[in-house]
Amino acid sequence: MEIKKIRLGNLLLPSNVLMAPLVGYTCYPFRMLAYEMGAGLCFTEMVSANALKYQDQATKRLLLTTKQETIKAVQLLGGIPTIMEKMACSELLKDFDVIDINMGCPVPNVFKSGEGSALMLDQPRASAIIRACKKSGKAVTVKCRTGIREDKMFTAEFARMCEDAGADMITIHGRSRSMMYEGRPYYEEIEQAKTAVSIPVIANGGIFSIEDATQIMEQTGADGIMLARYALENPFIFSTLTRKKCEKTLLQVVLEQIDLVSGYYDETFSLAYIRKLAAYGMKKRKGTKQYKERLYRSGSLEEVKEVVKLIFA
Ligand SMILES: Cc1cc2nc3c(=O)[nH]c(=O)nc-3n(C[C@H](O)[C@H](O)[C@H](O)COP(=O)(O)O)c2cc1C
Structure with missing residues (x-):
């Protein structure tokens, strides 16, 4: 696949191979590893804005980072624009350069609280959250799915809303909420979203080999890819794709x-x-x-x- 840098607001991502946010995995050590191997951007796991508001200690630990981490990106989960704004602009997030908004989490209790993928059903609220987070002055990105149900997907329309609200980039997990983490992603939905907006579009979902990465980039025309489960199995996929020298076992x-x-x-x-x-x-x-x-x-x-x-x- 073609490796290129991606502009994100004032930031220049060193490559277009990104590491996904993953609960329980994308702690500071794993992000350091992925960056060392050539990842262009790594995110914390999803961090509840509501829990941060209440100064929850376990949640605050998820924000751990150091100066060694080149570009710092936090993923926020939340459904209330005022709380998202307050947290995005708070001292707690002062070290972060990028705020990614979780609009894809399919878990029932998250969905029921109007957070994660539920925001795909409430576009005015999703738009207000993006605009609220933009007040932090940081780059703001969105990670979403193709929709809620497989028989009713609306990825391009949602991507346009994100761009209009001021998002600097959008990552699309090519599965609907109903598919959870299984089944072949709908890459044609990502392709349609890519042609609908001019901000960078990142393709995610079902990339389990070098060949998948190349094929999905070609098929979707996306600006980059985001690896998730496969990077845990084979972190060297970053160095292989980006041709970054790595002699470690x-x-x-x-x-x-x-x-x-x-x-x-x-x-x-x-x-x-x-x-x-x-x-x-x-x-x-x-x-x-x-x-x-x-x-x-x-x-x-x-x-x-x-x-x-x-x-x-
Ligand atoms: C264990 C696990 C934890 C995840 N945690 C998050 C998360 O915190 N935020 C998020 O946006 N997506 C999360 N995801 C979704 C992934 O980022 C990614 O979109 C999904 O796994 C599809 O990519 P894949 O098929 O290449 O694994 C998680 C997925 C898994 C399997």
Whole structure:
């Protein structure tokens, strides 16, 4: 696929291969890894604006970043324009350059609260949220789906609304809410959205190989792609696509992640993160099944390190 830089407001993203926000995975260490491998932009996992408003400590931890992270992007989840504006302009987000608005989360309790993908059904509210977040002066992007139901998709119309409200970029997960995370994404919907707007359009969903990346870029005409689950399995997809030199092995990468996560997060979070990341990494590695149970039984990071050495030796 053609690798190019993307302009986002005053920012220039180093590549058009982006890393998706993923609950439980896209903590600071994983974002550092993806950037090192050539990702153009990485996001925090979704952060509830409402929980931030109430100074929830666990939510505040999701905002952890350092000067080492080149471009800082936070994904906000919320359905009330005034709260979104207050949080977007707050001291809590002062270090972030980009605010991505979650308009795609399909989870029932999120949907019922009028957040995430529910905003696709209320375009005036979605538009007000984009305009409210723009008051922060930061670049504002939107991540949405193709619609709520497969038989009634309206991606291009929604993309136009986002552009009119001032969004600087839109990422489209090519599945409707009803599809959750399964099934072949509707790339033709992304293609239609791309022709309908002039802001950058990023294609997301179902990219599980280098060939998928190239084909989906061609088919949709999108400005870039956003990788999600496959990047957990194979973080080297960034360096392969962007042709960035990387001589590390997966074992080195996972050991580095253990050191980095334990330096910034508590043991409970670190253990959960490394176990899940290692489980993704071993998905297609033959003869590793026997270690899975040991990985999940390990009670300390030192123990996990020993199992990881066996898995990725
Ligand atoms: C475990 C998990 C956590 C996710 N968390 C978020 C999130 O916080 N924000 C968001 O916009 N999408 C989230 N997503 C959706 C992904 O960003 C992405 O749109 C989706 O996985 C489709 O891409 P894929 O088919 O390449 O995995 C999540 C998906 C998974 C599987």
